[in-house]
Amino acid sequence: MISIDLVFEAVLFGILLGCFYAAVSLGLSVAFGLLDVPYVAHPALLILGSYFTFLLSKTGLDPIICGLLLMPVFYLIGIALYRFYYETFERRSSDTGVRGLAFFFGIAFIIEVCLILVFGVDQRTVSATYIGSSLEIGEYRFPYRMLVAFCIAIFLTTLLTLYFSKTFNGRAIKAVGQDEGALRLMGANPVKIKQLAFGIATAVNALAGAMLIIVGPVEPAMDRIYIGRTFCVVVLAGLGSMSGTLVAGLILGISESIVMMTFGASWAPAVSFGLLLLMLGIRPQGLFGR
């Protein structure tokens, strides 16, 4: 018989876990959800962000500060990546889907191999005062590292939602995914807008990567674990919805947490993807998609 206390704790922990999933999926939500770019290299860039955070944290800086400092660097990486993708595939070919997929898979493998060559295969972690301890409220314990992930997720989601709704460039990014031609008639350059969006998506990976290495140790091949979960969150949310990404992450996190508690951790991935299949059957555009 499972106690109500345990269920309640599982739900609370699921919220923290869900926010973590949402935060690592936001960049993909922008690139894949808004721009239709098959950005399968997203988890690899997430891991790259974690490793850069690991390097920068050796100077004594807090990992979150490291993530923030890395955002402009990743923004430039994102711009360069998109530019190459656009010049090579989007501009020249109508078959950008498959070729783009192959390109970004290649980028993912190159990143993984480079990380192995430079850092080796050992797991890397960072230290901070809030890693390894937890907030105790009565009988409940919440790891501070998950609370940090929660705060970062809320911060990023709020920031991106405000940016896409309140700024010209943000609205242009949302528009370019809907009708590129119309946007061009409005006087905006769709290519530059997409470039900006991709840069933002990659910049978000820097902070999400910092959060990833705070939550747990990382190693170069970890992108394969997150590729399924991040795409699951983005599709469940509805392509391009930032707040939807947060809600989808929460659904995934809570369902995983409850199932891990009741049926065992082996069942958690099956239920997550089962939920996705159910959603695609009932509402294929996702929770918040149009």
Next chain:
Amino acid sequence: MDNMRRKVIGTGTAALVAASVPGSLVFAQGTPIKIGMSMPQTGGLGAGGQAALIGIRMWVDDVNAKGGLLGRKVEFIVYDDQSNGANTPGIYTKLLDVDKVDILIAPYATNPTAPIMPLVKERGKLLMGNFSFQVNSKVQHDMWFNNAPWNDARGWSEGFLEAGKNAGAKSLAVFAADAEFQQNLANGAREIAKNSGWNIVYNQNYPGNNTDFSSIIRSVRAARPEAVFVACYPNEAVAIMRSVNEIGLGSQVQIFGGGMVGLQFTPVMQSLGSLLNGVVNFNSYVPGMKFPGIEDFFKRYTERAIAAKVDPLGYYLPPFNYAIGQMIEQSVNATKTIDNKKLAEHMRKTEFSTIVGPIGFDKNGERAKPRLVQTQFRNVKDNDLEQFRSPGKQVVVWPAVDKQGDIITPFDRARKAT
């Protein structure tokens, strides 16, 4: 006369040059003896695999410095299996059919080794096991010889469960990954526990790629066990230890650990630091255990490991991988052949002298006299690699023959003990 003089001087010079050539470079005519294997050099087991590889390469260099085997140079062929059992059948087929190796060594660990057992048995090849657990129990290959210091689950979990019983524990929680090694070990522990009167209050498995264990640790805590047995691989071990420290297990837990692979790897020990304190876990070698030749081995190993940027201490795997080479060397020298059947016959009835002590095998090719120890981490400080060189950080609590101190219980007290 001048011609004669030139010839004499020339011959004499040639003789002088030949005499000055080190003996190690002079091999008898003949093709090299090929020894082949795959080794996890990337992936979850890569940290251990890379260190183990240095151990084997050291033996290859040492044996070639002595003139090789049967006067023939030893050529070592190794591929990276990426810690993935799906890769090893193809690699070992290549080793046999393309590289035409003479002697095979298994990859490190159970999960990459299990898939190649049917192949090796079908081909009638000798296979030197490399820290696998019970991979031959169903296949029953009669040319399998495992270097690991354990035999079956009894030698592994018996010590842990005995220590728990002595501390008054009666209820047990078991959780393990859904993979060959972890399930072999956990099932063994479950059976022993059931037969010796334990009450199993929590019993779960988890996917091998699980990265957060907060839910599992929370559920374990709610079940209120007095002992917790974990069977996991390195990536999981780190995440589990963090969750244990964050969530806690409850003050009733007497001992925690048992079968956690990874807590023997220096980078993992260094990263976990004081989180390790109190954990009772298996090990193959800790400082304070004496074997002939092992100190010299570690000295030479450390130099190579630092240059290769891998585990600089190398206690867990490297000396046992060097011992694989020593066993091959002793068998080849005794039988004067590399015929796998004859080597296997010799190995079956021989106790070898190695740098990890005497090694002999039972009829299944496992250790006739297991030499696994259960240790308890104590006084481990954060960010200090050198501390693990001295005795006292991993205190042997079982078996009696290697015991260095009594176990401290309960687990909460052991974590704070100095």
